[in-house]
Amino acid sequence: MARKPAPFAPFEWMIAWRYLRAKRAEGGVSVMTWISLVGITLAVFALIATLAVRSGFRTEFVDTILGSNAHVTVYSGGERDAATGRVDRSIPDYAEMAERVREVPGVTRVAPLVKGQVMGTANGRNSGIEVFGISPDDLATIPRIADPETAQGDIASFGGETIAVGSGIARELDLTVGDDIRLISPDGVKTAFGTSPRVKAYEIGYIFTAGRYDIDRTRVYMPFEEAQLYFNRDGAADELEVMVEEPEEVERLISEILAAAGANAYAWTWQDASGGFLRALEIEDNVMFIILSILVLIAAMNIVSGLIMLVKNKGRDIGILRTMGLTEGAVLRVFFICGAFTGILGTVAGTVLGCVFAIYIDPIFSFVNYIMGGGVWDPAVRGIYALPAELQLGDVLSAMALSLGLSFVVTIFPARRAARMNPVEALRYE
Structure with a gap:
């Protein structure tokens, strides 16, 4: 067969x-x-x-989000001033709060910030700017800022009245390392006749390119103590910038971070900001x-x-x-x-x-x-x-x-x- x-x-x-x-x-x-x-x-x-x-x-x-922004932003719910009716959301005990949050397992970095929006002017040009007040040591730990795609100047020069600006701002205002930029804030010096704008010139010591147009085009880093003086945040911070080991799993740490921060603390993650x-x-x-x-x-x-x-x-x-x-x-x-x-x-x-x-x-x-x-x-x-x-x-x-x-x-x-x-x-x- x-x-x-x-x-x-x-x-x-x-x-x-x-x-x-x-x-x-x-x-x-x-x-x-x-x-x-x-x-x-x-x-x-x-x-x-x-x-x-x-x-x-x-x-x-x-x-670009995780390399230049907080994975979690911790801020205060604030207290309302009975006389003026304004809510003060500043964090006076930011150092102690930062230390407590830093001890949460999975947290790699905590940096107090002072934030404000100002007008930048130089060479007859103007540009809207968002200022981040941060210490030099904390700035050096932001990946996309300390080790950007391209940079001019030396990040070690950041301090005192020397600031770091995004490449988009530098291009818009025709600035380079060593030039001065004038920052104008409407919330300035309080006088008997009201609040007058604050105008101050700062030297540019470092120009970074974080890789995102909206960051490079609007962001300026200012030394933390100088930002406290400039924005009238004497002895206080606006928020805490928190970095974690696993940003994609950040939601698991929110409850622990809030417990460490205190009863009146709130959190906003990078997924909340960019979730849409x-x-x-x-x-x-x-x-x-x-x-x-x-x-x-x-x-x-x-x-x-x-x-x-x-x-x-x-x-x-x-x-x-x-x-x-x-x-x-x-x-x-x-x-x-x-x-x-x-x-x-x-x-x-x-x-x-x-x-x-x-x-x-x-x-x-x-x-x-x-x-x-x-x-x-x-x-x-x-x-x-x-x-x-x-x-x-x-x-x-x-x-x-x-x-x-x-x-x-x-x-x-x-x-x-x-x-x-x-x-x-x-x-x-x-």
């Missing part, structure tokens, strides 16, 4: 390979194969490139994945068209092979190999192109920007200075799995049609 050949035997691969190399005179199958191959390649390339840019944008956005944007990114990610998955499906449908033409043109061959003893399963596997091979080759090519695009996105984007005459990426709108991309193994594998899965599934239907073809009907008119 003859032994039944195993599935996907060598002769099945040989027949499938001959069909894939069919000439145009034999029905134009090779042309349809190339169209299917190019479609799958471009679809997978687009999917991987989009996922890489999505991951890079979120990583860069979160990194992060949720919008997540929704956009899901929508883009669905849309591009449909694009991959459309490209995979070209395989169906090619296989249907192949089955139609090879009807006589199928009839002969069936009369020679080829089983329905063998015929199905032959045509499945034809479609799956196209899907595999297109997926591999698209994956390579997508990975190369993500790796070399900077020169590619620079070339596109040059061709378009510049201005393709507006940091004032996007918040960051360049289009980032980050390859993640999970994204690449998900794109490959989606493409291969769809390619294999759509191949089954025309392959089954070929397998169920009646050999007598196939040879009747031959």
Whole structure:
């Protein structure tokens, strides 16, 4: 008794390979194969490139937030002044509160801050500025400020009446290291005739680029004691800037931080501040994945068209092979190999192109920007200075799995049609 050949035997691969190399005179199958191959390649390339840019944008956005802003901001609920009706939210015991919060497990850094909004003026230009009063030692521990993408001057010069400004402010006011900037605060000196604006000039000792347009364009760091004098915060701070080991899990520490800070303390996390944007990114990610998955499906449908033409043109061959003893399963596997091979080759090519695009996105984007005459990426709108991309193994594998899965599934239907073809009907008119 003859032994039944195993599935996907060598002769099945040989027949499938001959069909894939069919000439145009034999029905134009090779042309349809190339169209299917190019479609799958471009679809997978687009999917991987989009996922890489999505991951890079979120990583860069979160990194700029966590690298230059507090993970948790602790502030006081305040006490209302019975005479004036104003609520004083300053923290007079900031040193003791900071020490207690610093002892919470998972907290890596606590810095008292004095904050205020002023007008900066220099060289006949004006700009709105947000001042952060902070000690030199605490400033040196902010990652994106102490170790920025680019910097001018020396951070060690920060102190006294020497301040640090963002590169956007320096560019807007045409300033460089060593220049003076005048800061004007409406809440200045209290006199018998009311409150007069406070105007004072400071020397610029350090210019940083944190990587976020809104930070570089508005932020100025001032020595803590000088900020207390300038904003009339004698012996007090406005809030505590808290950094933690695991910013993504910051919500777990909120109760402990508030317990250490005191009964009248409140907390505001970086997720609270940027939660809306992060949720919008997540929704956009899901929508883009669905849309591009449909694009991959459309490209995979070209395989169906090619296989249907192949089955139609090879009807006589199928009839002969069936009369020679080829089983329905063998015929199905032959045509499945034809479609799956196209899907595999297109997926591999698209994956390579997508990975190369993500790796070399900077020169590619620079070339596109040059061709378009510049201005393709507006940091004032996007918040960051360049289009980032980050390859993640999970994204690449998900794109490959989606493409291969769809390619294999759509191949089954025309392959089954070929397998169920009646050999007598196939040879009747031959």
